Amino acid sequence: MSDEMQAAEKKRTGRRPGGEDTRGAVLAAARAEFGAKGYQKASMRAIARSAGVDAALLHHYFGSKDRLFMAALEFPIDPRAVVERVVLAGDRASVGERLAAFVLELWEQPAIRDRLLALLRTAAASEEVAALVRGFMVTELVGRLAAVLDGERPELRVELAMSQIVGLAMARYVIGVEPLASAPPEELVPLLGRTVQSYFDAS
Amino acid sequence: MSDEMQAAEKKRTGRRPGGEDTRGAVLAAARAEFGAKGYQKASMRAIARSAGVDAALLHHYFGSKDRLFMAALEFPIDPRAVVERVVLAGDRASVGERLAAFVLELWEQPAIRDRLLALLRTAAASEEVAALVRGFMVTELVGRLAAVLDGERPELRVELAMSQIVGLAMARYVIGVEPLASAPPEELVPLLGRTVQSYFDAS
Structure with a gap:
């Protein structure tokens, strides 16, 4: 205070x-x-x-x-920053790559990574925490991103994109599977960005 | 015995x-x-x-x-079954969709789902278990799938595909985010399959 x-x-x-x-x-x-x-x-x-x-x-x-x-x-991802730095920062066709770059940049910072891993572990172990994170993400992030998408089922497609990002974090930082764990962010951003973009584009 | x-x-x-x-x-x-x-x-x-x-x-x-x-x-995913029922069961252009269908079919069975969730929780909480699951998956599954891919960095691309599958499982079954948690498997298989296929296709 x-x-x-x-x-x-x-x-x-x-x-x-x-x-x-x-x-x-x-x-x-x-x-x-x-x-x-x-x-x-x-x-x-x-x-x-x-x-x-x-x-x-x-x-x-x-x-x-x-x-x-x-x-x-101590939730380290600010949904308003995602909208500002990802959605509004360039054209619609490259929002997937900007989102991938933004999220990997967060995860690559040790202090933020530790906090995100702690949250992931707590959410995996506790239904109450999972429900809380779910409520926050759906209300503050999914809705804001879905609002700018064309096509059907925008919320579902935003959540599929988010599931790819969470899964990448699990595989790279929790399970630590190689060569994914050591791949440089510059190699991952275009691959991850293409997937996120494909969900965001109207199908 | x-x-x-x-x-x-x-x-x-x-x-x-x-x-x-x-x-x-x-x-x-x-x-x-x-x-x-x-x-x-x-x-x-x-x-x-x-x-x-x-x-x-x-x-x-x-x-x-x-x-x-x-x-x-009590590991519920058999890498040999993945290769037999996914890789060898049809042409290369639809392997992504077959893999998505195969994995969702496993996750939709309550007994298998409970075991997979328990493994995911244990791996998230214990570095030893994470290392064990990582060793098994890399040796028995990533290698087998990567062997049939054309193009560069096949192991990395297999792991990106697997990260999407793990992430979908986290978002749908652990976090339970809606509408993803209630979407019928028939709606998810083509979307997930397209992503897996895009990683499998030579970039």
Whole structure:
């Protein structure tokens, strides 16, 4: 929690906000609410109430629900960045290659990779976490990408493209199968990009 | 262990082979040897010695190392069946669709699906199991499929195809993202088959 947020909190409630403790309480309340209700039904108001902070302040400092989710779960892929840097950054015919490059760039960073692997393992082991990640991805990413596709079943085709990306990550970083694990990203981007593009193009 | 194997074992060693206990001892010895040495370096002879059975008898009843591996790990995908029912069952231009159909048919069977999910979870949580599955798949499946492909980097392209299949399984059966989780196999086979085929075709 920022100094400004602490000061505002102190002024509003008259109690010591506890600095990092308050931020920790907000994130813990968010994890509990997301875990209990799922992403779609979780409410910012309920999280604020549970953490004992003002709802307007929560919105002001954490922004919208997707931002709070990313902070609470240390979720390292920002759907807004995907749309901005992939969908809007060039023409439709090369969106597959941009998405492949964007995702591989994330996975190649050790800190992000560790966090993604931890999430993948937790989701594979826990139905609750799988449901939570599913809710976030469907609401915040699949819908945004599907909205720009022509043709039938755009959500299904976005999810097939995402399944190729998750599968590549499993094979390369979890199973570590060779030669895929050591192939340079420059070799993988066009191959992966072509597959993603083929799902995105109207069939 | 079959009655015949028990009788032969009893005749050879003069001791009671213990029936299912002997089979259990062989499988436990196999799991220990595969776990310690990995798939490629594990030896049938060492497994026989560790279980206290004759090596020739082990070969006779469990067949080759891939068969013993499948029995010991309850591994539900038979690489020989993939080659026979997918690669040799029709022309090269439709091998992608046959592979997609074959794999989805396996995953749609609840007992096989449960076993595959358990393996996926264990491999995601344990580097030792991941290494074991990797060794088996690379030795017994990737090589066989790559051998029939034209063009450069056939192993890499086989692994990209397999990564799409694993990723689809993750998205459909583990994460359960909709509409992918409920799409009928008939809708998925052509889409998945086209992707697998594009990796198999020389680029």
